[in-house]
Amino acid sequence: MSLDAQGRETTIEQEATIGLSQGQVIWKRFKKHKLAVISIFVLATTIILAFTSVGIVIGGNGQLVVDKETLLLRPDGWYIKGWWQWDWFTVGAKDLVNGAPTWNHPFGQDDIGRDIFARVMRGMQQSLLVTFIVGFLSTAIGVVLGSLAGYYRKWTDSVIMRVADIILIVPVLVLGAVLGRSVGGGALFLAIMLGLVAWPGLARLVRGEFLSLREREFVDAAVVSGASARHIIFKHILPNSIGVIVVNTTLLMSAAILIETSLSFLGFGITPPDVSLGQIINEYQTAFQTRPWLFWYPGLFIILIALCINFIGDGLRDAFDPRQRRDDFTKEGFFKSLFGGKKIEADHDEVIVGTTQRENI
Amino acid sequence: MFLFVARRTVATLMVLIVASFFVYVLTAYSGDPLQELRLDTTPAGIAKMNHAIEVLNLNTPPVLRYFTWLPGAMGCLIGQCDLGISLAKGEFPVTMLLGQAMGSTLQLITLASVLAIILGVAVGMTTALRQYSGYDYTVTFFTFVIYSLPVFWVAVLLKQYGAVELNKFIENPDIPIWLIIVLSIFMGFVVQAVLGGERRQRLISVAFGAVGTMVVLGFLTFTRWTTSPSIGIVGVALISFALAAIVLAASVGFSQKVPTMIMLGVAAFSTAMWYPVWYLLEVNQEQGFLWLLGVIIVFALVGWALGWFFGGEDRKSYSKLAAILGALTILPHLFNLFFVRWDNYKRLIQIKNGVIPTFGSETAGLNGDTWMGAFDVLLHMVLPTVALLLVSFAGYTRYSRASLLEVMNQDYVRTARAKGLSERKVITRHAFRNAMIPIATIVALDIGGLIGGAVITEDIFGWSGMGALFALGLRVVDVNLVMGFFLVSGVAIVIFNVVADLIYSALDPRIRVS
Numbered sequence: 001m002s003l004d005a006q007g008r009e010t011t012i013e014q015e016a017t018i019g020l021s022q023g024q025v026i027w028k029r030f031k032k033h034k035l036a037v038i039s040i041f042v043l044a045t046t047i048i049l050a051f052t053s054v055g056i057v058i059g060g061n062g063q064l065v066v067d068k069e070t071l072l073l074r075p076d077g078w079y080i081k082g083w084w085q086w087d088w089f090t091v092g093a094k095d096l097v098n099g100a101p102t103w104n105h106p107f108g109q110d111d112i113g114r115d116i117f118a119r120v121m122r123g124m125q126q127s128l129l130v131t132f133i134v135g136f137l138s139t140a141i142g143v144v145l146g147s148l149a150g151y152y153r154k155w156t157d158s159v160i161m162r163v164a165d166i167i168l169i170v171p172v173l174v175l176g177a178v179l180g181r182s183v184g185g186g187a188l189f190l191a192i193m194l195g196l197v198a199w200p201g202l203a204r205l206v207r208g209e210f211l212s213l214r215e216r217e218f219v220d221a222a223v224v225s226g227a228s229a230r231h232i233i234f235k236h237i238l239p240n241s242i243g244v245i246v247v248n249t250t251l252l253m254s255a256a257i258l259i260e261t262s263l264s265f266l267g268f269g270i271t272p273p274d275v276s277l278g279q280i281i282n283e284y285q286t287a288f289q290t291r292p293w294l295f296w297y298p299g300l301f302i303i304l305i306a307l308c309i310n311f312i313g314d315g316l317r318d319a320f321d322p323r324q325r326r327d328d329f330t331k332e333g334f335f336k337s338l339f340g341g342k343k344i345e346a347d348h349d350e351v352i353v354g355t356t357q358r359e360n361i
Numbered sequence: 362m363f364l365f366v367a368r369r370t371v372a373t374l375m376v377l378i379v380a381s382f383f384v385y386v387l388t389a390y391s392g393d394p395l396q397e398l399r400l401d402t403t404p405a406g407i408a409k410m411n412h413a414i415e416v417l418n419l420n421t422p423p424v425l426r427y428f429t430w431l432p433g434a435m436g437c438l439i440g441q442c443d444l445g446i447s448l449a450k451g452e453f454p455v456t457m458l459l460g461q462a463m464g465s466t467l468q469l470i471t472l473a474s475v476l477a478i479i480l481g482v483a484v485g486m487t488t489a490l491r492q493y494s495g496y497d498y499t500v501t502f503f504t505f506v507i508y509s510l511p512v513f514w515v516a517v518l519l520k521q522y523g524a525v526e527l528n529k530f531i532e533n534p535d536i537p538i539w540l541i542i543v544l545s546i547f548m549g550f551v552v553q554a555v556l557g558g559e560r561r562q563r564l565i566s567v568a569f570g571a572v573g574t575m576v577v578l579g580f581l582t583f584t585r586w587t588t589s590p591s592i593g594i595v596g597v598a599l600i601s602f603a604l605a606a607i608v609l610a611a612s613v614g615f616s617q618k619v620p621t622m623i624m625l626g627v628a629a630f631s632t633a634m635w636y637p638v639w640y641l642l643e644v645n646q647e648q649g650f651l652w653l654l655g656v657i658i659v660f661a662l663v664g665w666a667l668g669w670f671f672g673g674e675d676r677k678s679y680s681k682l683a684a685i686l687g688a689l690t691i692l693p694h695l696f697n698l699f700f701v702r703w704d705n706y707k708r709l710i711q712i713k714n715g716v717i718p719t720f721g722s723e724t725a726g727l728n729g730d731t732w733m734g735a736f737d738v739l740l741h742m743v744l745p746t747v748a749l750l751l752v753s754f755a756g757y758t759r760y761s762r763a764s765l766l767e768v769m770n771q772d773y774v775r776t777a778r779a780k781g782l783s784e785r786k787v788i789t790r791h792a793f794r795n796a797m798i799p800i801a802t803i804v805a806l807d808i809g810g811l812i813g814g815a816v817i818t819e820d821i822f823g824w825s826g827m828g829a830l831f832a833l834g835l836r837v838v839d840v841n842l843v844m845g846f847f848l849v850s851g852v853a854i855v856i857f858n859v860v861a862d863l864i865y866s867a868l869d870p871r872i873r874v875s
Contacts, residue, residue, distance in 0.1 A: 162375075162376065165373075165376045166376050166379050166380045166383070167380075169373075169376055169377065169380050169851045169854055169855065170380055170384060170847065170851065171810065171813055171850060171854075173816055173817075174384075174813075174816075174831065174846075174847065174850070175384075177835055178384065178387045178388050178391055178835065178843075179387065181391035181392055181835065254508075254509065258509075258511055261511050261513075262511065262512070262513060262817055265511075265513045265817065266816070266817065266820060266832060267836070268835065278511070278513065281511075281513060281514055281517070282513070285513075285517045288517055288520075288521055289521065289525070295514075295517060298514075299511065299514035302509075302511050302514065303506070303509050303510060303511070303514075306508075306509035306510075306511075307505060307506060307509040310505050310508060310509055311505065314505070
């Protein structure tokens, strides 16, 4: 124990955070999780690579149209080309008979000479789009509805939770498949549909947080000093449950990419002529023995994205939950312990990656 | 409690009805059920289409058509299910199709779930006991990786390496000497990482792991065992005693004489029964599975009796353990029965496909006896089981690790240590049991979700279960089929939700359902 500037006693834990804002404390804790920090860089690089290399299409219906000037095929909508020399839809000559990787086509070509790197990058764009839209949309809906249900209780709570029950009872994959078929094959529509049905889990968690937090003294204090309900919800209670929300959003996002690729694999998600990683794998799964490059790259990139998001979520969980101090995946912790022996008393349990988030597919 | 179940049932029934309405309408609008029939413009084709329109009531808009479907579905409450007919499956009633699909889905998920729970809990708990060890870090890292794997991608890899390559290996089990040495050293390293302990104990573990691996691999490659595997009395003895060692290691340890002798006795009994069991099961093939069940019960009873009469003061727990071991030791006998049929089996199947198949749930037209049929189904289950296993395994590992870590920090564990119990007793008697409470509820929820079938796994491996039914129904817009699937999966989820709550309150007296 030592004394701080005001002469109060401070614990070791407090000393580590003295003079730092909430955000700085969290960032400091987050940085300790080396794999999460690496994951952020990898994910950022992947995003930049995916969206700059083959260019982007804004708007349009996902179909291919004939360009009036060049008389070549191009995607519908506003198409901005990227720096990569090939695109994902143009059929061309094959460098090698079986389309094996060459300097020109580092990931190889498929049977009609399309560049696999370009196709994988386009698929990544779609998957990333779905991931982030689902994450954003379902978090927004889940947080708002969960807060309302937990704060107002009574009939508001009943109505919202019954709606959540109705959605929860249908497996996400089933709901996504039915909705995906109903609205057509675009990534944007699929993402919005998935986002509209993925919120109940989070809403339940936020509601639980609110139910316990609203009984705390600081809420009473806010009520007594005349704060409005909106002010209490957004300024007092919500910041206190931000940890749960952030962590679950990352879990939702990593589940979203697996669900999107799975749906596209089954043919219920993104459909040709547009490209999705799941769809590429489905298309070429029989070619695995003879032309494995058609198969390895899309799968590895799915894993890369999902893994990065999962690690970032793990890092955020450590950072947001001040009760625990873990050395998992920190440099010192890992190397010292690699050959056994080091025994650190566990500070606390960890909140775990929920299997309920992951569909058994 | 009755009130709790009743109220939950009524509430969820309403939820189910509303959800079913949305699923019905959405499915109906997701495509054209007559797409294929429309292409056929011959009079016969048109007649077919008119017939379809008539039997499926397609001229009624979906919103109204739902209300013609609902009464039949509500009939399920009083035991008279009528879920309509499925056009895609040759106009068979959906209830019949669901029955068949449920059977094969249950067959698939039971084994996968049981294995996932056992492996997941074992690995999760050992990592918790060796927290912050290299083993812990490695397992944690790989559970994250497994968690991020798309099932359909893994399935294709499994088909290649779990079937095609493995079949080649079975036919030609040549492992180069250098690979045996590398694998042995690796296994030695793994064993010491899992078992942990002081340096001396670790060195012993390395030696055991390495030598054991070397012996097994050497045996495989030099006797070419996989080309015509057999178990025989030696195999039954080896496996029975190994099982006894595992059960001992996981419970009371080897230090006490009484339980060790009891377990050895059970294993010896199993070995002695090698020929009688074989004879019994070979002769009584007509009701083979009943006889098998009988043998399992007898084995368990013998184990229980051994534990009871020689167990002394701790007879209650020893007799339970011995009964479990007794039931487990049926496994080598079963494989003995299977492997005897190996050569015949290879002759009957198309050998170019190899022994481990990549598609379907059984070999069509296999003219074998009961046990060969069972063996055939088991081999077909290998790949889908592994695929399903991976995902749940990662989840259970994370859960049980976290759960045990939480429990180990509780005051009652400290009390147990303080009153002088051995660490083993603290873990098996106090920590483990309490750590299992949340796992039990998670298992219940997971199984509820799995009954709906594993859509992708079944699709890839051609397993004709619930998931395949759903995928087919949605592809051809067969609303009745999709609704049948939804009803079963929805009800399963609801039931197992209630079961999870009840399990929780039964295991943890602090929780009361109300």
